[in-house]
Amino acid sequence: MSSKRKASPADSLTDSSKRHALEVVKDVDIAVDEVAEGFRDDDEFVEDREIVCDSLIGESSGQKEVRRVAVRANEEQEQEGEFYGEIVLDSEARKKWPHRYILKDNANTNSASMSLNCQHDSDELIQAKCHFAQALVDNVIYKLGDDAYVKAAEDEDDYICKIVEFFQGVDDMKYFTAQWFYRAKDTVIKAHDQFIDKKRVFLSDIKDHNPLDCLVKIIKIVPISSNVSLQFKESLRLECDYYYDMKYLVPFSSFISLPSDVLSPDSESNSTISSDGDVVEVKEQKQEKKLLDLYSGCGGMSTGLCLGADVCDVKLVTKWTVDLNCYACDSLKANHPETEVRNESAEDFLLLLKEWEQLCASCSLLKSNTLAHPLLKVGDANVEDDEGTDDDDGGSGDEDEGEIFEVEEILEVCYGDPKEIKKPGLYFKVRWKGYGPDEDSWEPIEGLDGCQNKIKDFVTDGFKRSVLPLPGQVDVVCGGPPCQGISGFNRFRNSANPLQDPKNKQLEVFMSIVEFLKPRFVLMENVVDLLRFAHGYLGRYALSRLVGMNYQARMGMMVAGAYGLPQFRMRVFMWGALPSEKLPQYPLPTHNVIVRGGIPTEFELNAVDFEEGLKVKLKRELLLEDALSDLPPVENNEPRDEMPYIDEPKSVFQRFIRSRRDGSLGTVLFDHRPLQLNEDDYQRVTQIPKQKGANFRDLPGVRVRADNVVEWDPDMERVKLPSGKPLVPDYAMTFVRGTSQKPFGRLWWDEIVSTVVTRAEPHNQAILHPVQDRVLTIRENARLQGFPDYYKLTGPIKERYIQVGNAVAVPVARALGYSLALALRGLSRDQPLLTLPPNFPCLEELVSNDESLDKV
Numbered sequence: 001m002s003s004k005r006k007a008s009p010a011d012s013l014t015d016s017s018k019r020h021a022l023e024v025v026k027d028v029d030i031a032v033d034e035v036a037e038g039f040r041d042d043d044e045f046v047e048d049r050e051i052v053c054d055s056l057i058g059e060s061s062g063q064k065e066v067r068r069v070a071v072r073a074n075e076e077q078e079q080e081g082e083f084y085g086e087i088v089l090d091s092e093a094r095k096k097w098p099h100r101y102i103l104k105d106n107a108n109t110n111s112a113s114m115s116l117n118c119q120h121d122s123d124e125l126i127q128a129k130c131h132f133a134q135a136l137v138d139n140v141i142y143k144l145g146d147d148a149y150v151k152a153a154e155d156e157d158d159y160i161c162k163i164v165e166f167f168q169g170v171d172d173m174k175y176f177t178a179q180w181f182y183r184a185k186d187t188v189i190k191a192h193d194q195f196i197d198k199k200r201v202f203l204s205d206i207k208d209h210n211p212l213d214c215l216v217k218i219i220k221i222v223p224i225s226s227n228v229s230l231q232f233k234e235s236l237r238l239e240c241d242y243y244y245d246m247k248y249l250v251p252f253s254s255f256i257s258l259p260s261d262v263l264s265p266d267s268e269s270n271s272t273i274s275s276d277g278d279v280v281e282v283k284e285q286k287q288e289k290k291l292l293d294l295y296s297g298c299g300g301m302s303t304g305l306c307l308g309a310d311v312c313d314v315k316l317v318t319k320w321t322v323d324l325n326c327y328a329c330d331s332l333k334a335n336h337p338e339t340e341v342r343n344e345s346a347e348d349f350l351l352l353l354k355e356w357e358q359l360c361a362s363c364s365l366l367k368s369n370t371l372a373h374p375l376l377k378v379g380d381a382n383v384e385d386d387e388g389t390d391d392d393d394g395g396s397g398d399e400d401e402g403e404i405f406e407v408e409e410i411l412e413v414c415y416g417d418p419k420e421i422k423k424p425g426l427y428f429k430v431r432w433k434g435y436g437p438d439e440d441s442w443e444p445i446e447g448l449d450g451c452q453n454k455i456k457d458f459v460t461d462g463f464k465r466s467v468l469p470l471p472g473q474v475d476v477v478c479g480g481p482p483c484q485g486i487s488g489f490n491r492f493r494n495s496a497n498p499l500q501d502p503k504n505k506q507l508e509v510f511m512s513i514v515e516f517l518k519p520r521f522v523l524m525e526n527v528v529d530l531l532r533f534a535h536g537y538l539g540r541y542a543l544s545r546l547v548g549m550n551y552q553a554r555m556g557m558m559v560a561g562a563y564g565l566p567q568f569r570m571r572v573f574m575w576g577a578l579p580s581e582k583l584p585q586y587p588l589p590t591h592n593v594i595v596r597g598g599i600p601t602e603f604e605l606n607a608v609d610f611e612e613g614l615k616v617k618l619k620r621e622l623l624l625e626d627a628l629s630d631l632p633p634v635e636n637n638e639p640r641d642e643m644p645y646i647d648e649p650k651s652v653f654q655r656f657i658r659s660r661r662d663g664s665l666g667t668v669l670f671d672h673r674p675l676q677l678n679e680d681d682y683q684r685v686t687q688i689p690k691q692k693g694a695n696f697r698d699l700p701g702v703r704v705r706a707d708n709v710v711e712w713d714p715d716m717e718r719v720k721l722p723s724g725k726p727l728v729p730d731y732a733m734t735f736v737r738g739t740s741q742k743p744f745g746r747l748w749w750d751e752i753v754s755t756v757v758t759r760a761e762p763h764n765q766a767i768l769h770p771v772q773d774r775v776l777t778i779r780e781n782a783r784l785q786g787f788p789d790y791y792k793l794t795g796p797i798k799e800r801y802i803q804v805g806n807a808v809a810v811p812v813a814r815a816l817g818y819s820l821a822l823a824l825r826g827l828s829r830d831q832p833l834l835t836l837p838p839n840f841p842c843l844e845e846l847v848s849n850d851e852s853l854d855k856v
Contacts, residue, residue: 081137081212083166083174093131097165100128126175126209128167135166135176137215142166142176147242149216150178157183158216160201160242165209174212180204181221181244184544188253188555192540195548199237202248202255226257226550226579245579246552251605252586252832254554255547257579289316289824292469292519294346294479294510296321298331298793300785300807301478301525307810308817311841314824316476316817320469322349327795328803335791340467344416346481346509348424352415353516355426356459356468363456365463366470375426375445376455407451408433410458411440413468418442428455474517476820480525480808481506486533495534499541507538511545514576521584521820522546522576525808528557530572532600539603542574551576552583554832556608557599560786560809561752562589564653566622567784569755569809570598573816582828587815587836592618593752608833624770625749626651627783630658631672636682636774638673645669658789670792671800672779675760683721684728685762686773688744695745695766696732709738735764742766747776756784758805760798778804786810814841 094101102125135142142148142163149158161178168174181201184193201221219241224233226245237243246255289309293302302318309316320340323329329343342349358373360366412429419427419442427442448455462468485493485503494501499508514522524542531539539555546553553576560569577583586608599607610616632646644667649655660666677685688694697704703713710733712718719727732743745766747753753766760775762768767775776784778793781804788810793800815836822828 081135081174081215083132083168083212084134084136084141085132088131088133090130093128093167097128097131097167099125100131100167103127103170126167126169126171126173129170129172130168132166132168135174135212135215137213140218142215142218147181147219147221148178149219150210151214151216160219160221162203162221163215164207166212167209175209176212176215177207177209179207181242182248184547187248187255188250188536189540189544189547192537192544195544197237199240199242201242201244202246203244203258204248223258245550246547249832252554252556253543253603253606254552254583254832255543256552256554256583256830287315289314289475290319290466290469290473291316291476291478292474292517293318293321294349294477294513295481295506296323296332296341296479297325297328297806298791298803299336300787300810301480301523301813303335303791304786304808304810304813304815305476305478305523305817305820308814308819308841309821309824310817311814311837312818312821312825314821316821316824319466319474322346325799325803327799328806330794331792331800331803334794344414346506346513348414348416350509350513350516352413352426353468353470353513355415356413356462357470359455359459360463360470363459363463365460375449376452406433407431407448407454410451410454413458413462414442428458469517471516471518474519475824476521476523477514477517477519478523478525479510481510483507483526483530483538486527486529486538493533495537498534498537504538507542511542511549514546514551515549518578520578520581521823522551522574523584523816523820524574524576526572526574528570528572528598528600531555531557531603531606536600536602539572539574546574546576550579552579552581553577554583554586555603556586556606556832557603558586558608558812559589559593559595560812561593561621562591562609563587563809563811563815564591564619564622565784565786565809565811566624566627566752567754567756567809568593568752570595571808571812573812577823582823582826584816584819584823585828585832585834587819588833590619590815590836590840591621593621621752622653623750623752624747626653627657628780629749630654631669631777631780631783633772634672634674634774634777635772636674636685637676638777640673641671643669643672657783657786660788660790666789669779669789671782672777673797674774674777675797675801677762677775680721680723680725681762682773684744685768687727688746688768688773690746690771692748692750693741693746695741696728696743697741699728699744702728702733711738729763731763740764744768746770753784756781756805758802760801781805786812786814 088096133144144163144166146163148161148163150161152158159178160181160183162181163176164179165177166175167177182204183201184196185191187202189196203223220239221242221244222236222240224236224243224245228236233243244258246257247259248255291302291305293299296302299318299321302321306316306318318336318339320342321329321332321336322342322344323332324343324345326343329341332339333341344352355373357366357370359376361368361370362372362376407430409431410428411431414427414429415425416427417424418429423444426445428445428448429440430443430448431437431440445455466473483498483504483506485498485501498504510524526539530536530542543553543555553574555572555574557570557572560567560571573586575584575586588608588610595607595609630645630647630650632643634643645658649658649665655665658666684696684699687699688696689698696702697710700719701713701716703711705711712733721727735743742765744762746768747766748770757765757767759765760767760781762775769776769780778797778800779789781801782791782793783789785804785807786809787804787807793803795803818836818840819828819834822834828834
């Protein structure tokens with residue numbers, strides 16, 4: 001906190017200046033009193049007293065200001081509170097507050113001292129003459145351990161603290177040390193505190209000293225354990241001014257559960273920390289942990305998380321995925337046949353979850369007090385299924401001919417408008433008796449009121465197979481909700497209130513699904529603009545939702561290249577964990593990739609990296625050649641989706657990426673085909689030199705000025721293509737006001753790409769192969785994202801590029817999966833960062849003894 005009391009003019013002076021000025025005033029006090037004798041009115045006396053001082057002391061204007069401040073400082077000093085009771089024994093004080101006696105105990109007064117915040121701060125650390133256990137301020141006795149209000153600036157709410165020290169400094173001033181509490185609005189959440197109880201505050205580790213007279217009032221703040229009953233929590237809440245159940249730490253914007261030593265003695269803890277501080281592993285480590293991947297795309301995040309968890313001996317299984325893109329869903333299902341893949345919007349999925357819970361309650365499958373579904377009354381009567389239904393929308397009969405359709409089986413369930421009749425609701429996919437799959441149809445639940453037993457059979461079977469998650473059944477929810485409203489390509493971004501933009505609605509939906517399912521852990525991914533746009537509005541909102549739902553939370557930014565990819569790609573990752581769990585850490589980088597900037601200034605402490613100046617031995621960065629040099633050459637019009645490898649792996653990365661699930665090397669290469677360029681673009685690409693840095697600027701007719709802006713060469717006629725169109729298009733010359741080198745740019749073997757994008761057109765980005773006349777293939781992009789070569793994609797060519805570009809880089813997700821597994825086992829530490837095991841993820845086992853491979 002930048003200010004702990006109401007600002008006063010004396011704040012502009014140093015302590016030594018104040019003491020000197022006070023001595024000056026004391027020296028003239030007697031003379032002033034003699035001259036001023038006879039004044040009857042006190043106010044007039046004070047005013048004329050200053051005039052007398054001016055006449056007695058030949059002061060400059062600056063000296064006068066110092067003296068006037070000193071007079072006020074003297075008056076403040078006279079108004080200070082007093083210490084109460086006896087002095088704390090010197091031996092006890094030195095033991096409890098050793099930092100206050102460093103200069104006394106060391107002859108060398110230049111030795112660095114340690115502040116309460118564990119920082120060397122000899123300039124600000126006040127040394128103590130003695131300590132006290134109590135103080136008297138405005139006739140109120142304050143004791144060590146009391147909670148109190150502390151003066152803030154004018155028109156601001158008073159600060160909140162716990163008093164941890166009373167002492168008289170060597171400057172004879174009286175001080176108390178505050179351990180500060182934060183209101184939600186004082187944290188990174190700021191204005192998004194509408195989700196946080198106004199009585200809820202967060203304990204910090206920040207402690208500093210303040211003048212004793214800044215204390216305003218004693219208040220009552222109660223620590224509450226995370227696992228107490230709601231009734232007990234409410235009773236404590238009503239009896240206090242504030243309560244706290246978490247700590248707030250500025251690095252990585254962290255909200256974490258309280259350590260056991262500050263919890264209420266009346267509460268019980270489910271902590272995995274034993275009484276002696278040792279970590280106790282959670283039992284049943286091998287039990288399957290269930291993952292729900294929202295906005296899953298083709299499965300980059302969930303695939304990486306499961307691979308990383310497996311390294312840490314945790315069986316994390318992607319049980320459910322949800323995505324609106326049907327091609328991405330097909331790709332995910334092809335690679336993860338065991339997963340329940342749902343091709344629908346997240347909004348419809350959330351509504352379906354609520355309906356499903358009621359359906360399960362109607363079939364007496366839940367022990368909770370969930371209300372039964374109003375349209376499924378299983379126990380009322382035994383209605384025969386062959387009675388059918390007369391609902392026209394259900395397709396169950398034809399009144400003119402008297403034909404009756406009989407339900408044979410219920411196949412699927414969804415919420416939405418599958419019949420496209422603008423009647424959203426709960427629908428079941430029906431197999432009709434006597435008809436084949438081609439005649440299956442979606443029918444609303446209202447049209448199946450005579451088929452309760454069929455629906456019950458479907459719900460019961462679905463409950464047993466966990467076709468949909470229920471509250472409390474999900475271990476992990478992950479996802480990257482799209483926030484297209486913050487994209488720099490969106491010229492109509494709503495910076496005043498981004499949540500009012502429908503393009504950002506998915507962030508709210510994601511948090512609402514978390515709120516309903518109450519998973520043990522949450523991992524959300526997004527672009528850095530989440531923290532950059534509108535001063536981090538959406539990032540703060542996401543944190544506020546998690547904390548408001550009583551989740552621990554922390555937020556960090558990770559660079560994909562730092563985990564073994566030739567791609568920079570910075571993204572935001574936000575962890576959430578129930579209060580009874582260990583909050584997952586962020587894995588530190590394994591590869592030496594220099595951060596190129598782009599970190600929002602307000603969130604510099606959220607970058608996942610080693611401390612500046614710390615010497616760490618990391619693997620060298622991966623380059624384009626490390627990832628792609630073994631792939632067979634292909635042409636612009638390559639038609640094959642499958643082909644054999646030609647060369648052996650040439651690097652550790654290539655051997656690793658070509659390994660199948662069983663560890664053996666694959667023999668078939670999938671998706672190694674480029675987006676076929678049209679004839680004009682192909683003619684342009686063939687004329688781009690095959691050298692580092694080549695782009696449209698190397699084409700004839702283009703001249704580059706000294707200021708790096710391109711212009712047409714006035715001495716050369718514009719070159720045309722066989723089609724009659726210009727060789728150098730106008731858009732290339734005007735892109736980024738003529739300063740960009742990206743249009744028709746070639747990548748090179750010794751480079752790291754900025755980020756894998758969703759579009760493969762070369763018009764505004766460098767995406768050309770170093771030595772072949774084409775754009776990078778789908779597989780080459782997939783490798784830059786860390787997808788194993790066995791991961792096969794489906795759909796049209798452009799759709800496959802979109803799937804790869806939208807995915808979370810697999811090595812980053814794999815590193816996070818390792819951190820998640822530690823938390824699932826109760827082994828995470830309190831620190832926000834962890835160092836991954838050497839050669840993670842076990843690359844040395846894949847290298848064997850092949851000395852021809854680069855040691856990456």
